[in-house]
Amino acid sequence: MTVAVMEAVVLDAMLTTTRTLDGFPRRFQCKIAQIAAWLWFLAALSDRAWQPDRATPRLVRAGQWYLNRWQQLIPNNSTLFIHYVRMMNMLSSPAALLHPALLLKILFQSRCLAPSHARPTPGPSPPPLPR
Structure with missing residues (x-):
């Protein structure tokens, strides 16, 4: 919406x-x-x-790092991609990007993973689309 x-x-x-x-x-x-x-x-x-x-507060720098990290990882991770696109299209709340399972992926997944080896990783399933 x-x-x-x-x-x-x-x-x-x-x-x-x-x-x-x-x-x-x-x-x-x-x-x-x-x-x-x-x-x-x-x-x-x-x-x-x-x-x-400009002096940037730590919270803003952390938020910028987190969103940049999402953008680095979504080409190789379909779960992250789906959640990010749903948030950007306002089908999910931005708070959905802070789900613990997704947060762990962002913090610990290597961005050097080649696309051919990337598999969809289990995580929270996105809510169904509104009708």
Whole structure:
């Protein structure tokens, strides 16, 4: 789903359960800010890599390393590829990339593994596509 569709779903749910519109705009804006927070974080994280002259906090550097590591490993690991593509297309939460089984692959898999020797490795299966 795109951000607009996700926000429309929230709006519909709030309108069907709200008895009064007092304070409704503020509550709605707070809800949709939660939807966009991860997306803005990921976009800003990538943009910070292009600003080498600025002091970068450790958490940002760790996030950049983690996403770069994903991009290094996904050509040879179909499980990582599926989870990454689902996240990039907003079918899964970015938090799905922090699943313990995937985290271990990112931390300990060698990127020197040749594609011909790469096999799909078991990990958490992605959730089914929405219908």
